[in-house]
Amino acid sequence: MKQFQYSRALTQQSAIEAIAKPGTKIIAGGTNLIDLMKRGVTAPDKLVDINHLPLKNITATKTGLHIGALALNSVVSENSLVLQKQPLLSMALKAGASPQLRNMATVGGNMMQRTRCSYFYDTTMPCNKRAPGTGCGALEGINRMHAIFGTSDQCIAVNPSDMSVGLAALDAVAIIAGKKGERRIPFTEFHRLPGDHPELDNRLAVGEMIVGVEIPDNNFAKNSYYLKVRDRQSYAFALVSVAAALDISNGTIKNARLAMGGVAHKPWRLFDAEKALIGKPATEDSFKMAAQIAMQGAKGYQYNSFKLKLAPATITEALKHAAGLV
Amino acid sequence: MEDERDHALPGSEPEAKDNSRRNFLKQSTLLTAIALTPGTAVKAAEMHVDEKIAAAFEKMPIKMEVNGVAHSLSVEPRATLLDILREQLDLTGTKKGCDHGQCGACTVHVDGHRVNSCLTLGVMASGKKITTIEGLAKGDELHPMQEAFLKHDGFQCGYCTPGQIMSAVACIREGHANSETEIREYMSGNICRCGAYPNIVNAIQEVKEGGQAV
Numbered sequence: 354m355k356q357f358q359y360s361r362a363l364t365q366q367s368a369i370e371a372i373a374k375p376g377t378k379i380i381a382g383g384t385n386l387i388d389l390m391k392r393g394v395t396a397p398d399k400l401v402d403i404n405h406l407p408l409k410n411i412t413a414t415k416t417g418l419h420i421g422a423l424a425l426n427s428v429v430s431e432n433s434l435v436l437q438k439q440p441l442l443s444m445a446l447k448a449g450a451s452p453q454l455r456n457m458a459t460v461g462g463n464m465m466q467r468t469r470c471s472y473f474y475d476t477t478m479p480c481n482k483r484a485p486g487t488g489c490g491a492l493e494g495i496n497r498m499h500a501i502f503g504t505s506d507q508c509i510a511v512n513p514s515d516m517s518v519g520l521a522a523l524d525a526v527a528i529i530a531g532k533k534g535e536r537r538i539p540f541t542e543f544h545r546l547p548g549d550h551p552e553l554d555n556r557l558a559v560g561e562m563i564v565g566v567e568i569p570d571n572n573f574a575k576n577s578y579y580l581k582v583r584d585r586q587s588y589a590f591a592l593v594s595v596a597a598a599l600d601i602s603n604g605t606i607k608n609a610r611l612a613m614g615g616v617a618h619k620p621w622r623l624f625d626a627e628k629a630l631i632g633k634p635a636t637e638d639s640f641k642m643a644a645q646i647a648m649q650g651a652k653g654y655q656y657n658s659f660k661l662k663l664a665p666a667t668i669t670e671a672l673k674h675a676a677g678l679v
Numbered sequence: 680m681e682d683e684r685d686h687a688l689p690g691s692e693p694e695a696k697d698n699s700r701r702n703f704l705k706q707s708t709l710l711t712a713i714a715l716t717p718g719t720a721v722k723a724a725e726m727h728v729d730e731k732i733a734a735a736f737e738k739m740p741i742k743m744e745v746n747g748v749a750h751s752l753s754v755e756p757r758a759t760l761l762d763i764l765r766e767q768l769d770l771t772g773t774k775k776g777c778d779h780g781q782c783g784a785c786t787v788h789v790d791g792h793r794v795n796s797c798l799t800l801g802v803m804a805s806g807k808k809i810t811t812i813e814g815l816a817k818g819d820e821l822h823p824m825q826e827a828f829l830k831h832d833g834f835q836c837g838y839c840t841p842g843q844i845m846s847a848v849a850c851i852r853e854g855h856a857n858s859e860t861e862i863r864e865y866m867s868g869n870i871c872r873c874g875a876y877p878n879i880v881n882a883i884q885e886v887k888e889g890g891q892a893v
Contacts, residue, residue, distance in 0.1 A: 356737060359756035359802050380803070387759070387798045388779050400756070402803055427792075451868025452855070453846065454780060456792045457799070587867035 355396040362401050365408075365564070369532060371401045373560035379403050381423060382457040384450070385466040393476050394467075394483055408461075408564055411435065417569040422461030422528075422562070426516065427452065429460060439568050441598055444579035445519030451588045461563035464517060464527065464543065467554065468510035468618075469590050470499065481507045482551040489551075497656040498590065501664065502617040508551030509654060512544055512619050513590050519579060521620035522596035522612035525568045531561040540566065544619030551618070573598035573610060578674035581614070582667050591615035593664045595671035599635065606630045606639070611647065611672075616664060623647040626668070640672035641665075741805035745770065746814030754801045761785045761796035764811060772812035772841045776870075783869035786842040786849075787811050793849035795868075812841035815848070823891045824848050827882035835873035843869045847883045848893050856887040 362368035371377055376398035380386055389395045408421035411432050418438050420429060429435055430446035450458060472478045472490030479488035491499050491509050499509045517540070525540040544555045557563070577598040583589040594614035600607045609630040611623035626647040633639040644665035653661045673679045738753045745768060754763055761778075764770045764787070776784030778797045785797040788810040815822035824844050827833070834840040846869045850856050855865035862883050863876070871879065886893060 354757045357756055359739065359800070380800070383800060383803065384780055384795070384798050387800065390757075391779065404803065451783065452849070452853070452865050453783060453786055453793050453795045453868045454798075457794050587864050 354390050355393075357390075357397055358399040360399065360401055361405055362403050363405060365406055365530060365562075368401055368403050368406065368562060369530060369560060371399070372562060373532070374399070377401060379562060381459040381462040382425070382454075383462075384454050384458045385462065389467060389474075392474055394474060403562070413438070414567070417567050419565055419567050420460055421565050423459045425456060426450070426458040426460070426463060427455040430455065438570065438574060439519075439523055440574055441523060441577035441579055441596055442516070442519045442568070444577070445515045445594075445596055448579055448581040448591075448594065449515035460516070460566060463514050464563055464566075465555070465557075466512075466514055469513045470510040471495070473510060482510060482547070482554075485550075485552045492654070495656060496654045498592070498615070499654060499657050500617045501651045501653055501657060501660050502613075502621050503546040503619070504617075504652065505547045505549065505551070507549060508547035508618065510547070510551065510618060511615055512554070512617070513614075514620070515579070515581060515591065515594060515614055517544065518594055518596045518612045518614035518620045520566060520568065521622050522598055522610040523568045523571065523573070524610070525566045527563060528565040528567065529557060529561050530564045531558065535564070537567075541620070541622045547618045554618075571598070571610075572600040572608065576601050576675045576677065578671050580667055580671035580674060582663060593660055593667045595664075595667045597668070597671040597675040599630075599672070599675045601635045601676060604634055606633050606635050609643075611643070611668065613647070613664065613668070616651075616660060623668070625649070630672075635676040635678075637669065637673060637678065640669045640676075643672065644668040739802050741802055743801075743804055743806065744808045746810060752801070756800065756802050758801045759797055760787070760789075760799040760801050760804045760809070763801040764796060764809070770811050770813050774838055774841055776839065776842070781870070782839070782842075783846060784839050784842040786845040786869065788845060788849065791852075793846055810845075812845060815844070822848070823886050823889065823893060824851075824882065827886045828879070831878045831882040831885065832875070833879040833882040834871070834875050839869060839871045839873075843871065843879055847879070847886070850883060851887050851893050856883055859884065 372379055378397040378400055380400045380402050408423040410421045411424055411434055412419050413434055426446050430443045435443050470491055472480045473483050478490040481489050489508055500511045520540045527538045527540055527543045529536050579596050581591050581594040583591055591614045596612045598610040609627040611627050613621040626643040629646050630643050647668055648665050651661055737755055741754055742751050752767055761775055764773050773787055774784040776782035780795045780798045785795055786793050787796045789804060789807050824847050846866055850865045856862050859880055862880050
């Protein structure tokens with residue numbers, strides 16, 4: 354690992370000032386960043402440790418739930434307010450990584466984690482995300498783990514986060530702080546598609562940091578489920594995952610939220626499928642119909658075309674679990 | 680004395696001659712650093728030797744308590760807790776497996792919580808209490824989990840075992856050892872290439888059911 358300078362930010366202001374300088378990165382849990390630094394994928398000159406900022410709280414507000422950016426993944430997943438109001442988020446978090454990693458990883462860091470595309474990680478391979486202009490090794494390479502939605506000819510990597518899939522489904526808002534104060538971005542717009550700039554994972558500007566997320570209150574707590582399909586039963590990245598949340602009244606779907614992981618460069622929210630479910634009976638037929646709608650525009654590559662079948666099956670199964678049919 | 684100091688700090692000058700240089704350093708190079716890392720930067724400034732500044736950033740002073748023993752160390756910012764434990768403190772019980780947070784062999788407890796020491800920077804563990812596999816036994820009396828691993832043959836080659844045991848203790852403390860399924864899920868961060876999993880699960884179940892303090 355390249356040498357770097359390390360400093361602790363004692364105030365949010367000093368952290369924001371520090372990260373405005375080139376070559377400077379924030380470190381929180383470090384579970385992804387240290388890994389990337391060891392491999393030489395990233396080599397910052399300075400790390401600013403923000404763990405001493407007061408951004409760990411999980412609090413109920415008048416309209417929802419506020420979670421500080423430094424709240425640990427393990428703590429959030431077992432927090433009583435989260436379990437009571439947003440159990441889907443807890444399920445998504447528990448599906449991610451390992452207990453040890455969840456004890457280190459923060460909410461903000463999870464949002465910032467990079468793709469696990471092996472071409473991105475291998476510095477001897479071409480990768481437009483790691484080294485813009487070098488090409489995409491995955492496009493014609495081993496692309497079994499890769500995206501089927503929203504790809505570009507520059508990049509077909511997926512966002513690896515489970516937590517983000519849950520937060521995207523739950524209409525969360527990311528709270529961002531910078532020199533000019535705070536701004537809020539809908540979670541579904543925080544991450545971006547690769548387009549011509551796959552090196553950019555999200556819409557965070559230079560000199561900005563995530564300070565928290567907010568989830569508006571909803572009626573999904575009773576009928577929500579996170580289903581993750583992977584190569585082993587636990588501790589593996591998703592081939593496909595689905596966050597499903599339903600508001601069911603007398604067997605009829607009043608409202609629905611759906612998002613997928615492992616299929617795109619960002620948490621893939623299924624707006625059209627959600628709309629199609631409203632007013633329908635909470636049955637397997639309705640769910641299959643929604644799953645077909647969700648797959649519009651999907652495109653498989655040489656080794657990941659199985660996802661074109663796996664994804665709708667996973668959507669249907671997740672909805673069945675959410676509705677209590679399984 | 681003067682000779683000795685000059686020898687120890689080549690290139691240094693007596694304080695009185697060096698006021699302007701010291702002030703310059705304080706006001707420019709170190710301004711941000713002082714704001715962010717008071718300890719190190721102020722120390723560097725007090726030494727008023729610019730050649731020493733790089734060294735001060737290369738090695739930083741940290742304090743941590745490991746298995747009940749307080750340590751004051753000087754570490755590079757890039758040194759992981761795992762490497763510090765093994766190479767500076769000679770606590771080689773904690774193992775380096777993948778070194779990328781994928782295998783769990785390096786699992787230790789930081790302030791009572793299990794973490795991957797290979798992904799923890801030593802400078803970030805400063806001020807914390809670390810427990811490694813060497814810290815579980817009380818003298819010659821093994822920890823109940825160590826006894827159970829022996830009894831149930833919870834290992835073959837043994838390389839993953841320290842991490843497995845640290846994780847197993849945490850698994851019970853966290854309240855995640857209530858069934859075989861739950862144990863398997865909450866032990867998933869520790870890979871055993873020999874495949875001793877059934878025996879590891881048995882060991883954990885026995886300790887859990889025995890109700891001993893872990």
